[in-house]
Amino acid sequence: MSTDPAVDRTWDHEVDLVIVGSGGGGMVAALTAADAGMSAVVLEKRDLIGGSTAMSGGVVWIPANPLLAADGIADSYEDAMAHFDAVVGDVGPCSSPERRESFLTSGPEMVRFLQAQGVQFERCDGYSDYYSDEPGGLAVGRSIEPEPWDGRTLGDLLPKLQPGLAAGVGLAVKTNEVRTLSHWNRSPKAFATATRVVLRTWAAKARGAKLLTNGAALIGQMLAVARDRGVEVWTDTPATGLIVTGGRVVGVTATRNGRPISVRAQRGVVLSAGGFSHNAEMRARYAPDRRSQPRWSIANPGDTGDALQSAIDLGAQTDLMDEAWWLPTPRGGKFGQTTLVDARFRPGAIFVDAEGHRFVNEANSYMEIGRAMFERDLTARAVPCWLVFDDGYRRRYSHGLSRPGKLPKGLIESGTLKRADTIEVLAADCGIDPAGLAAEVARFNLGAVGGTDAEFGRGSSAYNRAMGDPGHRPNPSIGPLDRAPFYAVEVVPSDIGTCGGLVTDADARVLRDDGETIAGLYATGNITATVVGRRYLGAGASIANTMVFGYRAARAAAREAGLTSEPTTDRSTR
Helix, strand or coil: CEEEECCCCCCCEEEEEEEECCCHHHHHHHHHHHHCCCCEEEECCCCCECHHHHHCCCCEECCCCHHHHHCCCCCCHHHHHHHHHHHCCCCCHHHCHHHHHHHHHHHHHHHHHHHHHCCCEEECCCCCCCCCCCCCCCCCCCEEEECCEEHHHHHHHHHHECCCCCCCCCCCCCHHHHHHHCCCCCCHHHHHHHHHHHHHHHHHHHCCCCEECHHHHHHHHHHHHHHHCCCEEECCCCEEEEEEECCEEEEEEEEECCEEEEEEEEEEEEECCCCCCCCHHHHHHHCCCCCCCHHHCCCCCCCCCHHHHHHHCCCECEECCCCEEEEEEECCCCCCCCCCCCHHHCCCEEEECCCCCCCCCCCCCHHHHHHHHHHHCCCCCCCCEEEEEEHHHHHHCCCCCCCCCCCCHHHHHHCCEEEECCHHHHHHHHCCCHHHHHHHHHHHHHHHCCCCCCCCCCCCCHHHHHCCCCCCCCCCCCCCCCCCCEEEEEEEEEEEEECCEECECCCCEEEECCCCEEEEEEECHHHECCCCCCCCCCCCHHHHHHHHHHHHHHHHHHHHCCCCCCCCCCCCCC
């Protein structure tokens, strides 16, 4: 993208707010604009609507949200701010006190606003905060997710919706159910969850429903509201530049139906176009010391950094450009199918570097694993690292490449999955130091038999335990590797999006290097430096970041236009 002066221009289309990107932040901004009496159009460069949010689990991490209150669970602004202070720390302007305050105060308000529009949520009970044992952490979790929703409501818009995380699985499963569904035969609760998922799926098929879950359900509901509010979403319409006059962003250039167009934004432009995961040049420029590659990324294919670069060209300030939402994944894996989101929590498996040594609590958050891989790689090769597990693990759990108890012949023959009767032979086949791995496994097993990990504390936090195997004792997330044969799969630090980018103020206005705002320009989501910094506080923290600041951006634009900034909270479309 480039900048373009608005001198003597003929506009092809005029609205109050132009929104670039149709993910969670973009859709919330559009609904908020419509509620404030502003016209809006959403430009989506891909042929599908929903961006990274639709591809995700659709979970949103909102402290003190109304669903917690409805269930009588105590949470507060003060506790959440203490949690930010303890976990995120001081990471600069992207997570300034003002931005933290705006995130924490507007989060519950945004949820109530969406509920009033007809968007339905439920609480992710038991999905613990990722740092639950730190000050202000909440063991029951602060995350919410969309209720399963019938996509038939969208009519002819349904084929334009980005398929969700569960697409192709064949089950209408909610994100908070995945962690127990995988253990369906390990506890009565897990079996009940699996039964509920199967019955829900069968019932939907019996009545001909197109039941959506996860991110698709979240975006689908907002898209239905947007349609009803007269908000247009243009697919196959990449924005190509920002139009500036008198130092103010007044519109965008784009390509639609094969021809260039210009769209006037009378009240502002909101950039919600994702990060730069698939831009090799930008990754090399901003993170030269991290061995991460676009081909490992499982982010939205539209995350190519175009919109980000257009703002940088205007003098926008950036931060955290070396950071991403890291997700350990088997080499060649695909998001939603072969990620190791669940595998690392389970007894009988460890991550090791090329010397055979563990370097992290495997049951911590995926972003922590990725960051630990890069840090370890400075002294011992850990990018990629290896997931090592025993036959008991293989029989009980998925390792990200096949279902529990299954061992496709091609995995071994291709070398994707290594197998050996001894740890030493396995190590040699993987290029791992045999003596180092043998000693590490022996050392780990001494504590794991009793459910302890003296070195990294695996299984000691509420989050670790909540995500483990409920049928394993004495610790649901830790157990020895003692049953031959042994297996290993190479693991790379994939990402589901970059999380560094434009620095914005408390109202999502883009800041210059001197701290002044770029008039008329707002940004939210992975195109920005996130308010949670280099930590992932709980399931859905990235989606919460984009949605809350998309909400703030539209409210700020409405206030500047002299329109009401008070959200409607007593209306439902359905």
